[in-house]
Each structure stands twice: as C-alpha cells, then as structure tokens.
Amino acid sequence: MSGSGGSSLTLTEGAVLGLLVRRPRHGFALAREFTPGSRIGRVLTVRRPLVYRALNALEGRGLVVSGEPESTPLGPSRSPKQVTAAGREAFDGWLATPVRHVRDVRLELLLKLALLDDLGRSMRPLLEAQRRALAPVHEALTDSGPAGSGFDALLGIWRTETTSAVMRFLDEAIRRHCDRPSELG
Missing domain, CATH: 1.10.287 (Helix Hairpins)
Known part of the structure; x- marks a missing residue:
C-alpha cells in the first residue's frame, strides 16, 4: 500500500522514518511506538512484524542503515537503525505532501501532523x-x-x-x- 501523497513510502514506512529521524533506535523500541496507547499508536496501530517488515524494506532501499549492535540484559544484542541522507530526503518529501483523498485524512494526514509535532516542525x-x-x-x-x-x-x-x-x-x-x-x- 503506497501513501496517497504520490510517494513510494507506505504509512508505516513514513512513520518509522519519522521516528528514526527523531532518534535512532532498534526495531523492538520502534514497535512500541505503534501500540494503541502510544502517541503514534492513537493514529496508526501496527503490529510488531509489520514494523520489522517496514524496517527491512527501508534498509533494502538504502533509506535506513543498521548501527553497531548494542548488548542488552533483556535478550540478544540489537542494532539501532539510523536514517540515511536519502531516507531523510524521502521522509521530508512524504511529510510535506498533502493527501489526495478525503478518506486519507484520518490516517495519513493525522499521522503526518503528529510526526511534525513530535519533530518540533x-x-x-x-x-x-x-x-x-x-x-x-x-x-x-x-x-x-x-x-x-x-x-x-x-x-x-x-x-x-x-x-x-x-x-x-x-x-x-x-x-x-x-x-x-x-x-x-
């Protein structure tokens, strides 16, 4: 599913990039941002496997890269993801693009507004x-x-x-x- 703003980013990919622009983090921490009680999750709830799928797609397109693995007492080491310059450019383009259809206001526009607010823009x-x-x-x-x-x-x-x-x-x-x-x- 492509975003309605003419971008090749899905809603989840755009949201993941926006959260990573704010600060690098690993997939598990990103997935928590999409739970129903979270700020982003109030607009867009996404299951953990779909967050990881978005991360893999973004990494495959060179929009995100893995940082050095960090060890954790809670389980296996995790690699925080970072946005590349191309990822930042793709995100900024997606973020600035209005939705084409009224039906997309509820999810996509509100998601973009939440991300703009989170980023202080x-x-x-x-x-x-x-x-x-x-x-x-x-x-x-x-x-x-x-x-x-x-x-x-x-x-x-x-x-x-x-x-x-x-x-x-x-x-x-x-x-x-x-x-x-x-x-x-």
Missing part, C-alpha cells in the same frame, strides 16, 4: 497545502449538490458532508494551532 505548510489540495473537490461537491436517488443520493450527501467537515477541521487547525508564535517561523 511547523504544521502550517502541510495544513495549508492540504486545504489547497482539497478545495477543488469541496467546491465541486458543494456546487453540484447530491445527485441521483436512493443510495447514490446518500453517498453524495456523505461525500459532501465529510469533505465539508474536513475543510472546517483544516480551517480550525490553521487558525487555532498554527497562529502560535512558535509556529510562525
């Missing part, structure tokens, strides 16, 4: 880019109104209302969370 550029990306869809839906009858009409109402709610969310997020002095840089 401004959310404003992504929120504004996301608003620009979805504005034509919103305008087309609100201008035409729901068409058809029966289920088609209900689906049209769903799409219009969902898109309107996302646009209100983006407006409020820009207004409320990006007008802080720390966000204006």
